Amino acid sequence: MRMPTLRRDIVCRQAVELVTDYLEGVLSRRDTRRFEAHLQACDGCEEYLAQVKTTISLLGRVQPEDLSPETRQGLIELYRQFLEA
Amino acid sequence: MSDDDLVRRLRSGDESAFVELVDTYQSSMVRLAQAFVPSRALAEEVAQDTWLAVLKGLDRFEGRSSLKTWIFRILVNRGRSTGAREQRTTPVDISDEAAVERRRFDAGGAWSDPPTHWADEVVERLSNGPLVLKVRAAVSGLPENQRAVVTLRDLEGLSSKEVCDVLEISEANQRVLLHRGRSRVRARLEEELAKR
Numbered sequence: 001m002r003m004p005t006l007r008r009d010i011v012c013r014q015a016v017e018l019v020t021d022y023l024e025g026v027l028s029r030r031d032t033r034r035f036e037a038h039l040q041a042c043d044g045c046e047e048y049l050a051q052v053k054t055t056i057s058l059l060g061r062v063q064p065e066d067l068s069p070e071t072r073q074g075l076i077e078l079y080r081q082f083l084e085a
Numbered sequence: 086m087s088d089d090d091l092v093r094r095l096r097s098g099d100e101s102a103f104v105e106l107v108d109t110y111q112s113s114m115v116r117l118a119q120a121f122v123p124s125r126a127l128a129e130e131v132a133q134d135t136w137l138a139v140l141k142g143l144d145r146f147e148g149r150s151s152l153k154t155w156i157f158r159i160l161v162n163r164g165r166s167t168g169a170r171e172q173r174t175t176p177v178d179i180s181d182e183a184a185v186e187r188r189r190f191d192a193g194g195a196w197s198d199p200p201t202h203w204a205d206e207v208v209e210r211l212s213n214g215p216l217v218l219k220v221r222a223a224v225s226g227l228p229e230n231q232r233a234v235v236t237l238r239d240l241e242g243l244s245s246k247e248v249c250d251v252l253e254i255s256e257a258n259q260r261v262l263l264h265r266g267r268s269r270v271r272a273r274l275e276e277e278l279a280k281r
Contacts, residue, residue, distance in 0.1 A: 011194030
């Protein structure tokens with residue numbers, strides 16, 4: 001859910017929706033202050049942000065599957081055919 | 086090796102330049118294509134078609150974007166059209182999807198069932214293979230557009246601008262998809278860690 005301008009203190013349900021915008025650095029200065037103030041006072045949301053950061057680190061460790069020698073050779077053939085065409 | 090050099094060598098028939106490109110991008114291309122098509126075999130086909138389109142289109146490469154984002158953009162377009170043919174494409178997701186289930190908050194919006202602590206503990210064993218596998222499976226289960234954004238941003242490490250360029254979406258749309266995708270993966274991880 002996208003939050004419109006936060007008029008007052010934010011609650012946990014709103015804070016979890018602001019995490020990505022916060023990490024992307026697109027919150028206004030005012031909203032950033034409110035978000036950080038909430039986290040300082042809220043153990044659950046502090047942990048939540050830490051979990052999202054941990055999730056991002058784990059995502060960064062997912063490696064693509066290795067290219068098989070057959071596929072690699074097939075693509076080299078493709079290039080040779082392309083040159084001949 | 087700069088993009089311009091690579092393109093020049095490809096045009097002049099330098100096979101080692103092509104091999105270098107294949108070794109750099111093929112695995113990532115197949116992984117990205119899997120966001121749009123239902124099988125790995127089809128994803129490999131999409132990647133192969135992409136290489137041919139790249140070679141045929143070399144003269145049109147103007148260096149306005151990097152070679153990488155140009156190749157990925159061609160791949161995404163082919164993946165989308167192949168996926169549509171395979172009827173995998175889901176309607177654009179415009180639903181209001183909460184990062185955390187509503188029942189975990191009280192009426193005032195404060196946590197009633199707050200997250201248990203595991204972020205630090207998991208960081209200490211980040212090389213933990215089984216958890217990385219869970220995360221990979223969670224990404225595979227994401228809706229197409231969330232999967233594509235998370236794959237490009239968090240798995241490939243592209244910038245938000247590059248992701249918008251590859252997927253031809255706005256920055257705001259990219260952030261919504263990233264938010265939903267990451268939130269879902271975190272929730273899967275939470276479920277997994279609760280079992281232990």
